[in-house]
């Protein structure tokens with residue numbers, strides 16, 4: 653019996669009663685029970701295996717899952733509880749220690765109410781400017797607990813490789829008008845080149861969290877990032893201010909400049925540093941060239957996202973271009 657069938661038919665010892673909600677994404681199966689949720693990475697996502705990390709190989713899949721779990725557990729221990737293995741015992745599967753002999757690894761999480769996902773709350777108008785300072789601050793506090801990685805690539809080199817990835821990302825989405833995207837990309841490239849001197853060091857590199865309005869929950873005044881382990885090894889490191897700008901930019905799109913400033917102000921309070929605000933336009937273009945195409949990609953399965961993608965488009969045209 654494969655793990656999916658076992659979760660859906662209740663053939664796993666010790667699970668809570670009831671039929672879980674089954675969420676299938678491009679790369680994982682998630683089984684959501686009222687109390688706990690269980691996530692297992694897929695081995696057969698051709699796109700992910702070819703472009704990011706080959707999870708068809710069990711050793712790779714286990715390595716990736718362990719690193720992903722440790723990272724998310726560290727950032728949001730309120731959600732990511734523990735990693736377990738699945739092993740056959742009699743005619744059932746059981747949750748056991750997560751060692752290499754397990755059939756699959758399973759992340760055990762507290763179930764979350766996804767109506768608290770930041771993107772949904774922004775769409776529903778349930779987050780206001782008054783929340784933004786606190787969000788920036790809490791996010792800063794969470795990432796400060798991670799120590800600085802030692803990397804040998806400079807922020808300049810890293811941005812160039814991110815820029816190459818970005819071209820492929822943007823071009824893969826048919827809804828994006830390419831001439832317009834090319835203008836934004838040219839701005840980004842020109843900025844990287846004209847700031848080579850400031851970027852050409854490893855000091856300004858840090859861990860990079862895949863964090864944005866889709867990958868965070870905001871409930872009872874608490875900001876909780878989820879699923880922020882980057883799919884590609886190279887994206888785990890990057891220019892240190894990318895993290896906060898990705899969050900702040902999403903707030904800018906929905907709530908305006910004041911919200912953006914407040915997220916940054918909260919973050920600055922914690923890191924005890926002022927951000928170079930004359931880089932805003934570059935950082936926002938950079939973040940938007942990720943989010944705008946991403947929302948169109950997600951819209952294939954969730955049509956309500958078309959409006960969000962269009963909102964990003966409008967934001968690029970009428971706000972960012974005017975900065």
Ligand SMILES: Nc1ncnc2c1ncn2[C@@H]1O[C@H](COP(=O)(O)OP(=O)(O)O)[C@@H](O)[C@H]1O
Pocket residue numbers: 675677678679680681682684689691731761762763764765766878879
């Ligand atoms: N702890 C959880 N509680 C409730 N639903 C969850 C939980 N974790 C994941 N989900 C559901 O599964 C979706 C995908 O989860 P995610 O961890 O982002 O998977 P992937 O790595 O495949 O993107 C979420 O958007 C949410 O709908």
Ligand SMILES: [Mg+2]
Pocket residue numbers: 879
């Ligand atoms: Mg995800």
